[in-house]
Amino acid sequence: MGQIEWAMWANEQALASGLILLTGGIVATAGQFVWWQFGAYSIVAGVFICLLEYPRGKRKKGSTMERWGQKYLTTVVKAFGPLTRNYYVRAILHLCLAVPAGVLLATILGTACLAIASGIYLLAAIRGEEWMPIEQKPKERLQVGATIKQPPSNPPPRPPAEVRKKQPEEEAAGPSGGPQVNPVPVTDEVV
Amino acid sequence: MPQYKVQLLNILVKKKKVHTHTHTHTHTHTGECVSECGGWIHQQYFSVQVVWLGLNVFLFVHAFLTFEKSDKYYYTRELIGQLDHNLTFHKLVAYMICLHTVIHIVAHLFNFERYRRSCKADDDSLAFTLSTLYPHEKGSPWLNPFPSSDMTAEHLTFTSIAGLTGVIITLALILMVTSATEFIRWCYFEVFWYAHHLFVIYFIGLVIHGIGGIVRGQTEDSMKEHPHSKCAEEYKDWGEHCRRPRFEGLPADSWKWVLAPVILYIFERLIRFYRSRQKVVITKAILHPSRVLELQMNKSDFRMEVGQYIFVNCPSVSFWEWHPFTLTSAPEEPFFSIHIRAAGDWTESLIRACEQQNSPMPRLEVDGPFGTASEDVFQYEVAMLVGAGIGVTPFASILKSIWYKFRHADHTLKTKTIYFYWICRETGAFAWFNDLLASLEREMEECGKVGFLNYRLFLTGWDSNIAGHAALHFDKSTDVVTGLKQKTSFGRPKWDNEFSALAAAHPRSVVGVFLCGPQTLAKSLRRCCNHYSSLDPRKVRFYFNKENF
Numbered sequence: 001m002g003q004i005e006w007a008m009w010a011n012e013q014a015l016a017s018g019l020i021l022l023t024g025g026i027v028a029t030a031g032q033f034v035w036w037q038f039g040a041y042s043i044v045a046g047v048f049i050c051l052l053e054y055p056r057g058k059r060k061k062g063s064t065m066e067r068w069g070q071k072y073l074t075t076v077v078k079a080f081g082p083l084t085r086n087y088y089v090r091a092i093l094h095l096c097l098a099v100p101a102g103v104l105l106a107t108i109l110g111t112a113c114l115a116i117a118s119g120i121y122l123l124a125a126i127r128g129e130e131w132m133p134i135e136q137k138p139k140e141r142l143q144v145g146a147t148i149k150q151p152p153s154n155p156p157p158r159p160p161a162e163v164r165k166k167q168p169e170e171e172a173a174g175p176s177g178g179p180q181v182n183p184v185p186v187t188d189e190v191v
Numbered sequence: 192m193p194q195y196k197v198q199l200l201n202i203l204v205k206k207k208k209v210h211t212h213t214h215t216h217t218h219t220h221t222g223e224c225v226s227e228c229g230g231w232i233h234q235q236y237f238s239v240q241v242v243w244l245g246l247n248v249f250l251f252v253h254a255f256l257t258f259e260k261s262d263k264y265y266y267t268r269e270l271i272g273q274l275d276h277n278l279t280f281h282k283l284v285a286y287m288i289c290l291h292t293v294i295h296i297v298a299h300l301f302n303f304e305r306y307r308r309s310c311k312a313d314d315d316s317l318a319f320t321l322s323t324l325y326p327h328e329k330g331s332p333w334l335n336p337f338p339s340s341d342m343t344a345e346h347l348t349f350t351s352i353a354g355l356t357g358v359i360i361t362l363a364l365i366l367m368v369t370s371a372t373e374f375i376r377w378c379y380f381e382v383f384w385y386a387h388h389l390f391v392i393y394f395i396g397l398v399i400h401g402i403g404g405i406v407r408g409q410t411e412d413s414m415k416e417h418p419h420s421k422c423a424e425e426y427k428d429w430g431e432h433c434r435r436p437r438f439e440g441l442p443a444d445s446w447k448w449v450l451a452p453v454i455l456y457i458f459e460r461l462i463r464f465y466r467s468r469q470k471v472v473i474t475k476a477i478l479h480p481s482r483v484l485e486l487q488m489n490k491s492d493f494r495m496e497v498g499q500y501i502f503v504n505c506p507s508v509s510f511w512e513w514h515p516f517t518l519t520s521a522p523e524e525p526f527f528s529i530h531i532r533a534a535g536d537w538t539e540s541l542i543r544a545c546e547q548q549n550s551p552m553p554r555l556e557v558d559g560p561f562g563t564a565s566e567d568v569f570q571y572e573v574a575m576l577v578g579a580g581i582g583v584t585p586f587a588s589i590l591k592s593i594w595y596k597f598r599h600a601d602h603t604l605k606t607k608t609i610y611f612y613w614i615c616r617e618t619g620a621f622a623w624f625n626d627l628l629a630s631l632e633r634e635m636e637e638c639g640k641v642g643f644l645n646y647r648l649f650l651t652g653w654d655s656n657i658a659g660h661a662a663l664h665f666d667k668s669t670d671v672v673t674g675l676k677q678k679t680s681f682g683r684p685k686w687d688n689e690f691s692a693l694a695a696a697h698p699r700s701v702v703g704v705f706l707c708g709p710q711t712l713a714k715s716l717r718r719c720c721n722h723y724s725s726l727d728p729r730k731v732r733f734y735f736n737k738e739n740f
Contacts, residue, residue, distance in 0.1 A: 003536050004379045012369040020365070027297055033304045033344075056374075065374050105344040106300050109358065113365055 005059060007087060007129045010120035014094060015053040017117050021101055021110030022046030028106035035104060042107040045097045049114070052077065052084070057131040066134055078133045085132070087125035094118035289368060292361060299357075303344040310340035320426045324435055332413075332437035336405045352403035360396035363389040380535060384512055394453060397445050404440015413437040467504060467556035474526055476545050476552065479623040482533035484542045485519070487526040490557055495522050496566065497592045498585045501529065501559030508540045508553070517584045518560060521591035523599075530584065532620050565589060567736055569596065569604045571703030575693065575733075577716065579614045579708025583624055586611065586707065590644070594631055597643065609644045610693065612684060614708070616652035648679045686715055690723040694731045704735045 021042045028039025055074040058064050077084045084090070098114035101107035309318035322335035337347060348354030369375075370386035409417070413436050422433035429435045475487040495518055502513040514537060516529040533539050544553045568574055568589055578586045590611065596604035618625055628646060635641055693702060704720055706713055713735075720733035 003539075004382055008379065009370055009375055009382055012372050012375060013366070016365055016369045023293070023297075024300075027300055031301055031304060033300075034307070059378065062378065103345075105303065105348055108345060108348075109296070109361060109365075112358070112362055116362070116366070 003061070005124070005129055006120050006127065007057060007124035007131070008059065010087075010090075010117050010124055011053055011056060013113065013120060014049060014090075014117035017094075017098075017110055017113035018046045018049035018053060020046075020113055021049065021107055024101070024104070024107035024110050028104050031106075033104065033106060038100060038104045039106060042101045042104070042110060045101065046110065049094070049097065052090075056134065058134045060129075064134055070134075071136065074133045077131075085130050087121045087129055087131065090131075091118045091121040091125055094121065285368070285371075289364065292364060296357075296361065300344075303347065306335050306337050307340070307342075307344055309335055310337050315427065317423070317426050320429070332410065332439060334407050334436075334438045336407075351405060353400055353405050356396040356400045360393045360400070363392045363396070367393070380514065381512060381537065394449060397449060398443070401441070401443030401445055404442070406441050407438040408441060410437050410439050463502075463558045466558050469557075471555045471557050473552045473555065478542075478546065479530070479626075481619045481622060482542060483620060483623055484531045484533075484545055485528055485623060486531065486545070486555075487520070487528040488555070488557070489526050493527060493557075493560075495520075495527055495560045497522065497568065497588045498565035499560035499562040501527075501557050501561070503529065504556040504558075505537075505541050505544070505553050506556070508544060509537055512537055513558065514538075517588070519584060519587040521588055521595055523592060523595040530587075530623055565705070567703065568705055569593065569606060571701055571734070572605055573608050573610070573693070573697050573700045573702040574606050575610045575612070575702055575704045577612045577614070577704070577706045577708060577712070579706075579712055580616065582707030583613055583615065583621060584707075587624060587627055589705075590627070590631065594634070594644075597640075598638070608642065608697070609646075610689075611644065611646035612649065612689070613646060614649045614651060614684065614712075617650060618648070647684070649684050650679055650681050651683055686719045690719045690733070694723050694725075694733075698731055699729060700731055702731065702733045704733055706736070 023046075025039045025042030025044075025046055027033075029036050029043065033039065051073060054067060055070040055077050056064060056067055082089075094114050095118040098111045098118065101114075102111040306322075309322045312318040312322070322337070325331045325333045327333055327338040336351070348358065366386050367389050370383050376383045409419075413434070416434045417436045419436075422429070422436075425433060469490055469492075472489045473486055474489055475485075477485040477487075479485060498517075500515050500517045502515050504513045516531060518527055519530050520526060520528040531538055531541060533542050541553070565585070568576070569592075574593075576586055576589065578584075590609075593604065593606060593609065595601075597606075613624070613628075615621060631644060635643055704716055706716055717735045720735040724732045
């Protein structure tokens with residue numbers, strides 16, 4: 001499986017874990033189970049993980065399908081630079097976030113899933129993968145004016161083709177033949 | 192077909208189990224210690240299950256055969272589509288399993304919490320009395336699974352069979368789901384393939400899940416000497432007038448529900464194994480530009496329809512992996528073919544193995560064909576076929592088949608004109624399809640039937656260089672990109688223009704619109720079909736068909 005980017009699967013797994021933590025946390029808090037405060041923590045951790053993992057990173061090869069509306073979160077996640085780019089950081093972060101939720105039965109499933117995601121991220125980091133944001137491609141605008149520097153060298157009216165072919169043999173002199181010689185130097189005034 | 196039974200019965204398992212558990216627990220956690228499944232119903236329960244199962248299987252098979260085969264439902268099938276959309280059904284069942292898993296787990300979380308609270312209840316409450324009736328020894332008739340108030344819910348979960356198997360199979364389910372998202376399936380098929388085999392763990396765990404008998408009800412004998420209607424209120428004096436109630440666990444019964452689907456699945460794998468033993472002869476291997484390998488093969492008793500796919504395994508590349516490929520040959524051809532694009536480890540290795548000049552072709556195993564047969568294409572007088580990106584592959588089969596039928600004046604072919612729209616980013620990987628269109632174009636000219644197939648290619652991945660180049664060669668008779676007679680357009684098609692032009696050209700025809708491509712395109716086409724169809728049934732009507740090729 002040499003070409004697999006493990007980070008892509010880790011991302012799906014982590015996003016799912018975030019949702020599971022969130023659900024477990026809501027159940028524990030709403031049901032006022034014993035130690036429900038850990039449930040409240042799970043809700044916060046779950047939301048945070050979902051926001052962090054929602055923007056999908058760019059694949060190394062091929063095009064990446066963006067999640068709907070992810071460009072807003074991409075800007076935020078990108079702003080943290082190496083903290084979000086590096087997968088070692090993510091692996092450790094997810095492991096640390098997972099541990100407190102392991103106390104409650106309601107959220108222990110979230111812990112297990114997040115630990116698995118952390119493991120896959122570690123694998124991705126060892127293989128040198130990185131999170132790269134999916135940028136919007138800037139629209140290509142043809143700067144037509146910028147490519148014109150000099151006026152045309154052989155403007156009309158031109159003599160017929162046969163006469164034109166003979167020109168290189170003769171001297172490039174005279175008003176009807178050869179490249180245009182400008183009496184006054186011409187500069188490009190296109191803005 | 193067996194896949195349906197597996198899936199339908201899975202839904203039934205999940206629904207039924209949720210119902211049973213919530214029913215029983217509702218009573219135990221409030222302190223009433225009588226099982227609802229007592230007496231007569233309990234004895235008949237097994238036969239009820241067998242009858243229920245048999246009825247489901249019968250109804251399903253009957254409905255399937257009637258619906259699929261009977262002429263009475265021909266028009267119904269036209270509208271709703273054929274039942275063989277097993278992938279869609281599989282996903283539907285998977286979503287149901289996930290939903291019911293969530294409900295099941297949340298219900299048990301509340302149950303465990305309430306059991307635990309009963310241990311800590313006031314000394315003189317019914318809940319406390321019930322919880323402390325007997326010590327937790329083997330064979331002891333306890334009710335509350337928590338032996339004491341010191342044990343946490345987590346501890347009980349991981350030391351009981353039900354809890355442990357529950358956690359393990361839920362993790363397996365989650366891993367299966369996260370590796371089965373569209374993105375992972377398309378880009379990293381191997382991850383999806385191997386992770387999905389965790390279903391073996393899922394089903395084994397599901398069967399073992401109820402063995403521990405945590406959910407308990409009063410025993411028969413105990414109910415005779417301790418009727419709860421008389422004794423429940425006198426719980427402080429149990430032992431004098433009323434003997435103490437005794438409880439036993441409900442037996443595990445998941446196996447009764449999953450047994451039939453599991454057996455059917457094993458049959459299916461055996462059939463796959465049998466089919467894979469049959470010899471596949473590679474008659475021709477052609478390497479097209481952009482690393483696309485075409486394999487033309489023969490297998491005895493292989494019968495295909497247009498638009499179907501096969502699973503291919505190459506033991507020398509990978510023993511376990513089976514990869515799906517759409518068939519690109521027409522049923523009328525003396526061989527069947529697939530076009531394999533180098534897009535991952537397995538495909539790269541296969542192409543490399545086939546490229547070796549000095550060694551023989553690797554042995555292949557083929558299972559199939561599967562999938563919806565797209566026979567409807569031949570029923571429309573005018574067919575509008577739209578293939579986007581990789582979705583163009585099944586149309587290779589369809590176009591070739593239509594052309595064969597046309598040349599041999601096949602009476603099952605009602606099509607008189609075809610409009611084919613090919614939309615892709617760049618033609619590189621589909622140069623082989625290009626060649627197919629070119630050869631069809633040539634053959635049509637020879638037969639003098641130039642207007643039969645009209646196609647337009649739309650390149651959506653153009654830039655100013657390509658556009659400039661095309662503008663420069665505007666006057667050439669063949670297209671500069673494809674070399675075909677009909678010109679390439681750049682950008683996406685304007686469907687409104689296309690539909691109105693078609694409606695004008697065929698004012699009294701029924702036009703079938705077939706798409707193999709993304710959902711967004713399906714929406715625009717469906718909208719145009721509705722918009723440009725005339726209300727008058729004698730005038731032009733557009734019918735949209737989206738196939739999951």
